[in-house]
Amino acid sequence: MLDWLILGAGVHGLHAAACLRSQGARLRLLDPNPRPLSEWDRRAELLGMSHLRSPIDQDIDVGQLSLHHFAEAQPRLEPGAFSGPCRAPSLALFRRHVAWIRDRLGLDALLERGVARSVELVEGGVRVESEEGSLRARRLILAIGRPRTQVPAWAEGIGGAALHVFDGGFDHGSPGGAAVVVGGGLSAVQLALRWARARPGETTLVCRRPPSIAELDAAPRWARQRWSWRFANFSLAGRMAILDSEVRRGSVPSQAAARLARAQRSGRLRVVFGEVSSARKEGGELLLSIDHHGALRCRRLALATGFARGFDGVPLFEGLAQTLGLERGPWGMPLLDGALRWHPRIHVLGAAASLSLGPLAANIAGARLASGRLASMGPS
Template sequence: MLDWLIIGAGVHGLHVAASLRRRGSTLRLLDPHPRPLAEWDRRAEALAMTHLRSPLDQDLDVEQLSLHHFAEAQPRPEPGMFAGPCRAPSLELFRRHVKWIRARLGLDPLLERGTATGLELVEGGVRVESDRGGLVARRVILALGHPPPSVPAWADPLGGAALHVFDPRFDRSPPSGSAVIVGGGLSAAQLALHWARARPGAPTLICRRAPPIAELDAASRWARPRWSWRFASFPLAGRLSVLDAETRRGSVPPRVAARLARAQRRGSLRIVFDEVVDVRREAAEQVVTLGDHPALRCRRLALATGFAPAFDRVPLLDGIAEELGLERGPLALPLLDAGLRWHPRVHVVGAAARLSLGPLAANIAGARLAALRLAAP
């Protein structure tokens, strides 16, 4: 029997797999995609992302500062390899590093393709059912990522005419006519800058307020194991207050804020601070009704409205909670112990583990914290 089955081969699944493998555990990763980090790549592509937000010291290897050394060992330093004062790596460098880790640690052969649909306890372990058969392991790690993208109610009737940037059907290629992007965070800013660069004057970004400016989406102290352990020891109400106060929702790094301001000054991007009230279709156009400004007409409407906050629409989590009678907290988050156990045989990592890991749970830093927790006695 395998020691571990990790469901989800994203940032979290891959790092945790690397860490467990180094400790000699037998494991498999279960994911419907043909290679690890496929979702990450798709989202980065959708936004024409050039650099990560996180600093160079946050990478997916088991060794400390691996990406730093990997960058130094490149035969030719490339222009644009890093961005900002925290030296955020380029997406290209990060991808090459991930490929190198996968090869070095022999992770690709551990990938089993399939979508997990449920699990049941069996003697000495857990049997996970997927659309391609069953797998048995002593323990399971749920590394499922974020809840589904958040789509405002007014966008529902528009169907394919107003796609979320993380919808697999979304096409990031610059629109040939007028375009509107709705959303206030980094994803919206990145797509707006991409479209502004490609077709000056075309896009309008609609956001409720000017995005707060911050290098990272939470203070870097939350990447430290000591802070994360302390966080896990607070009562639930205290942890919720910390998450609320310390998570910089919708923020953008200073370098992106500066590019937005520059694009606005040059007239290649328009930013409107307002709330979308309704959108209706008129022939080939969308008419966007705003709270305080005149309505806008556009041929292309993109939603960069983030992920749903709650985990109540993740069928696998619902099924497991019901099958094993497990508790959930606010936003339907699994209630875990400090070892990230939801059940003695079921662990949770990533965004769904934020009540235990803290404000950076969903990030690369959170994957590193999770691996340490799983290794703790």
């Protein structure tokens, strides 16, 4: 029997694996992708991401400031290795650092490919069944990320979820003609800029209002353990109010906003402020009706409208809650204890732990907060 089984090999699962591996734990990661961080890498490449939004002091290694020391040890760094006032690392530097961590700790060898079909308690632990067989562990970590994209009702009749940039069926190729990106946050801006570079003058970004400028998703204080604990001590209603007010949805860092402004001025990218009210197919094109702007035609449409906020209807969470009688809060999120336990043998990380960790739960900062919780409280 393993000491730990981690469902999900993204940022949160990989950081947890690094921390537990460094402590000598016997563990495995269960993920459908061929290597850790595959889905994260796919999304970064699709968006044309050049830099992370997370600052240099937030990485997936075990120790503090690992990425900083790694960068200093490089014989030469490429120009633009860091960006903005938070010194956000370039995607290339971050990937090299992750590869170094994976190699140093042997994390790739711990990956089992598969999707968890069922979870049940067994004597001394849990058993997880996947299409590849079963795995048994004393403790389970759910680190599966946000499972559902947010798709506007008007898009259902013209492609629905497959139009969302984070859907597995989304077309990765550059557009072959007029293109529209709908969304108001960083992902929408990144994709629109990437398409505008490929097809200057043929891409339009549609957003409700000008993106607000913020270097991080939430104030830096929420990346500190003491603020995370403080958050967890508020009432449930208080925590919900903080999440609503502190998470900077639809914001972009200053350098991304500057690139957007330059693309507009040069005519490479058009930005329309409004809301799509309806859409239909007309011949080989899509016709979008936009409030106060009339109709907009395109041959390619991308939704960068984020993820559904909650975990209602997610089979794994629904099954565990019903089978084991586990408590859930607003948006179907698990209600966890101080060690992020939903059950004495089941811990939850990432966005699903937002009601325990605070506004940065879904980010790299949240992964580090979670490992601190696991280490400080210890599993029962």
